[in-house]
Amino acid sequence: AQSVTQPDIHITVSEGASLELRCNYSYGATPYLFWYVQSPGQGLQLLLKYFSGDTLVQGIKGFEAEFKRSQSSFNLRKPSVHWSDAAEYFCAVSSRQAGTALIFGKGTTLSVSS
Amino acid sequence: DVKVTQSSRYLVKRTGEKVFLECVQDMDHENMFWYRQDPGLGLRLIYFSYDVKMKEKGDIPEGYSVSREKKERFSLILESASTNQTSMYLCASSGDGALSGYTFGSGTRLTVV
Numbered sequence: 001a002q003s004v005t006q007p008d009i010h011i012t013v014s015e016g017a018s019l020e021l022r023c024n025y026s027y028g029a030t031p032y033l034f035w036y037v038q039s040p041g042q043g044l045q046l047l048l049k050y051f052s053g054d055t056l057v058q059g060i061k062g063f064e065a066e067f068k069r070s071q072s073s074f075n076l077r078k079p080s081v082h083w084s085d086a087a088e089y090f091c092a093v094s095s096r097q098a099g100t101a102l103i104f105g106k107g108t109t110l111s112v113s114s
Numbered sequence: 115d116v117k118v119t120q121s122s123r124y125l126v127k128r129t130g131e132k133v134f135l136e137c138v139q140d141m142d143h144e145n146m147f148w149y150r151q152d153p154g155l156g157l158r159l160i161y162f163s164y165d166v167k168m169k170e171k172g173d174i175p176e177g178y179s180v181s182r183e184k185k186e187r188f189s190l191i192l193e194s195a196s197t198n199q200t201s202m203y204l205c206a207s208s209g210d211g212a213l214s215g216y217t218f219g220s221g222t223r224l225t226v227v
Binding site for chain 1: 170
């Protein structure tokens with residue numbers, strides 16, 4: 001069965017430092033891949049997505065993610081974190097087949113220290 | 115601005131009650147989804163629907179049912195609420211499978227006492 005693993009439950013990063021959030025997936029074929037962010041008390045917002053082509057994808061708010069097929073990974077990065085980036089981040093995968101749904105990881109909570 | 119609207123932000127219900135959570139989208143999307151979100155467990159799929167009157171079970175459908183009589187509305191029903199159904203419930207919709215990503219509602223925090 002397909003699954004998504006986010007190995008880090010909680011990460012603390014200093015403001016201005018770089019960030020990498022890890023995501024590994026288990027899937028029979030190359031899935032669609034997503035990163036969502038949820039700020040406290042807010043709904044989920046799509047940061048970026050990968051379907052095909054260039055394995056480095058750019059998203060909103062200065063985030064990027066790299067798809068590595070050999071490692072079944074889709075890690076999220078940001079070169080310089082801002083205090084407003086403190087939130088919970090979810091990696092998700094979906095089959096390319098119609099009529100299926102997103103499967104989410106358990107999330108990584110990001111704290112930003114000053 | 116396109117929206118997914120969940121009718122209640124907070125709900126408190128008693129054990130054994132039948133509970134209806136409503137979700138409406140104004141984007142003419144074919145696909146709609148119900149997830150529950152619990153700390154440390156992420157989002158877990160309860161049910162989804164890819165067409166009117168169609169429904170598919172997700173990973174945790176037990177104790178829940180759904181109704182989709184109109185394209186814009188997808189209701190989640192707790193047949194007999196229990197305390198372990200206390201959770202945040204999130205509704206989402208998408209127009210072309212996952213290609214455009216999902217649009218999420220703000221969630222309903224349900225407490226069953």
